[in-house]
Amino acid sequence: MVGLLDHQLVFVTGKGGVGKTTVASALALCAAEHGRRTLLCEVDAKGDVAAYLETGPTAFAAREVVPGLFAMSMDTEASLREYLRLNLRIPVVGRIGPLARAFDFVATAAPGVREILTVGKLCYEVRERHYDLVVVDAPATGHIVGQLTAPQAINELVKVGLIRSQTDWMVDILADAARTGLVIVTTPEEMPVNETMELAGRVERETKVQLASVIVNRVLPELFGHNEEEVFDHLCQPEVAAELGRLVDGDASPVLAAARLAVTLRRTRAGHLERLRGGLPPDVPMLYLPFLFTRFHGLRTIRQVAGSLSEELGF
C-alpha cells in the first residue's frame, strides 16, 4: 500500500466532533514539513481550518499559510465559474449571474451537482499537478459517500454532454489507489467506532475509493501497567488512602478518584479500539494520536498532532 503522504489526493472524513478538521490540518502540515507542496481544502467552509492554523480567512483561491502549505475553502459557485472559464472559454463576467443562480437551483434539487463541482475542482488540482498532495477536510461520515460517488451518480443521470465526458477522468483519479485515498478519523468511543466500521463497509461496496487509513484520535494515556493497577487498587483502600492523605497533608480521595476515572475511561475505550480493529479489513493501517491535555486549540495543537502523525507514519 502507498504511504499516506505519497498519495496525491487524500479525503479526511469522520463523525462530527472527533477532530476531523484538526487531523486534516495536521496531516497537511505534516506533509508540508516533509517537503510536499500541499493544498488543504476545507469543504464545509466553516472557517475552522483558518482558526486552527491561526491564519486569516481562507477563500476559493489557495493561499500559502505556512511554507509549503496552501489553504483554500470550497465554493461551488466559484468552482463552476472556474470550470466554465477553463473548459468552455466563456467570458464569465456579467453572464454568469443567471447561470449560477440556475445552478444553485438545480443543485438544490439534484444535490449531486454541488458534489461534482467540489470533487471536480479537487481532481483538477490533482490532474494539473499543481501540488504534490491535496488534503481534503471532507464532509462528515454521513455525507462522504455522496461526495465520493458524485461522478458515478452524474454518469448515471447524464447520458451525453460535456459534464459526461468530464466525469470519466475524475472517476479514474478517484479509483486509483496509488493516487487517491480516504482517511476516516475516529475516537475510541462507541458511536464514532460504529460509524467508522459502517462507513468502511459502504466505501468498499459503493465507491471506487480506497480506504487508506483509519486515524484514532484522542487516545488516552495508559496510567498503569498490569501489576501497577493492583498497586493502585491497594492505594485506594480506605486505610491506605487515609495514610496517604496524612503523608501529603490533605484529603487524597479526589486525586485517587481522578486516577480511577482515568483508568476506567481508558479501559472502556480500549474495548472500542479492539472492536474497531476486529471490524476493519486487516490491511487497513490504523494510526493513533494521543489525547492532548492542552489549554487552547490552535496552531500549537496542530503542530503537536502533526508531530504525532509524523511519528506514526514512521518518519
Next chain:
Amino acid sequence: MANESGGRRATDRPGSLDGLLTSREIVVACGPGGVGKTTTAAAAAAMAAARIGGKVLVLTVDPARRLADALGIEGIGNVERRVPDDAFAHAGVRPKGELWAAMLDTKESWDALIRTHAPDERTRDEILANPLYRNISGRFVQSHDYIAMERLFEIHAEGTYDLIVVDTPPTRNALDFLDAPERMADFFSSRLLRWLIVPYRSRLVNFASKPFYQVADRILGTQFLEDIAEFFILFQSMYDGFVERARAVQRLLAERRTSFVVVSTLEAVPLREAEFFAEALTGRKLHLGAIVLNKVLPAYLRDPAAAALSERLTEQADSVAAALAPMVDAAEPQLRRVLAEVGQSFADYRVVAQREAEQQAMLQTAPETLVSVPFFDTDIYDLAGLLRLGARLFGE
C-alpha cells in the same frame, strides 16, 4: 426572546428539564454533532414517560445500535414502537406513562409524502420512478433536513402523543433543518423554477433564456435538462400541497407548544457552534428552552486543595512510596511510579476541567435553564443508563 411569559416558568427548578418536558408538546434536541444529542433526547423522553406520565415519543435519527436495541427500534424504519414495561422493570422503575420510539427513514418518509400529495396515481408513479427523485430521496442526506421536520409535523397532527422529543439529524450547517421548510416552500414558488421548465413545456425557446440554454445544453446535455424539467413539472402538480405543508411545519416550530434544547459539550468547537445555534434560535423567535452541557468533568478536578495535594504527591513520590510500601505490599520503585502517575494524571485532567469551566463561565447565551450532565465513564446502552442520565437532566 419568544418566551411568552418573558421570564422563568413557575414550574422550573434550576438546572432541570422537568418544567420544559411537562409544559411543551414538542421538544427538539439540536446542536453540533458528536455531543450526545441522540442519547440526551432518548433520556429526556424516558424520564418524561417514567416520572411525568402520558404518551411520550422519542423520534430519533441515528441511534447507536445498542441503544436502538434497548429501545426495540432496531431496523424498524418509520414504525412507532412502544418500549415494553419490561425494559423499565428491568431498570427497577414503574413508569407513570408510556415510552414510544421511532426511527426516521428518509427514503420511506419521502415516498409517503409523495403518496400524500400526488394528484393522481400516474403522477405518483412517475415521480417515484424519476431518476432525479430517487437520487434526492435515497442517496443524498441533505433531504434529511426537511423530512425530519415534516415527519414531526405529521406525527404531531395525528395527536397520539402528549410529548414528542425529536433528535435532529446531523447537518452540515446547524441551521439547515430550521430553514429546510422555508427553503422547500421558496423552491417550489420560485420564478426561476418556472423559467427553467417553460421551454420544455411549450417546446418554444423563450428568447430571453436562449443564451442560458445554449450554455446549459453544452454542459449538461439536453437529455438531463429534460429529466430535470420532467421532474419539476411533475413536482409542480404537488406545489400547493408542498408549500402549504412546509409553511405549516414552519408555524408548528414557532408555536409556544414547541421548545428547543441545545445540547453541547464544553469543548471549544462544539460550544461555539452551539452558541451560534442558540443565538439563531432566538433570532428566529423560536423558543430556546434550555442548554444541556454534556460530558462535564467532575468538579473535584478543579478543587485547589486537591491540585496542591497532587503536586505534593508528584514531588514527594520518593518519600511517600518509602513510607507506604509496607502497607500496600509493593516494591518501592513500582509504588513511586504509581504515585507519580496518579499525581500527573490529576494535573492533566485538571487542565481540561479548568479550561471547560472557563468556557462555561464565558457562555454568552443565558438560557432559562442550564443543565450540566457529568461525564459518564461507561457508555449508555440500556434504559437504566438512560434513566441515570435522565436523572441528571432533572437536576438530581
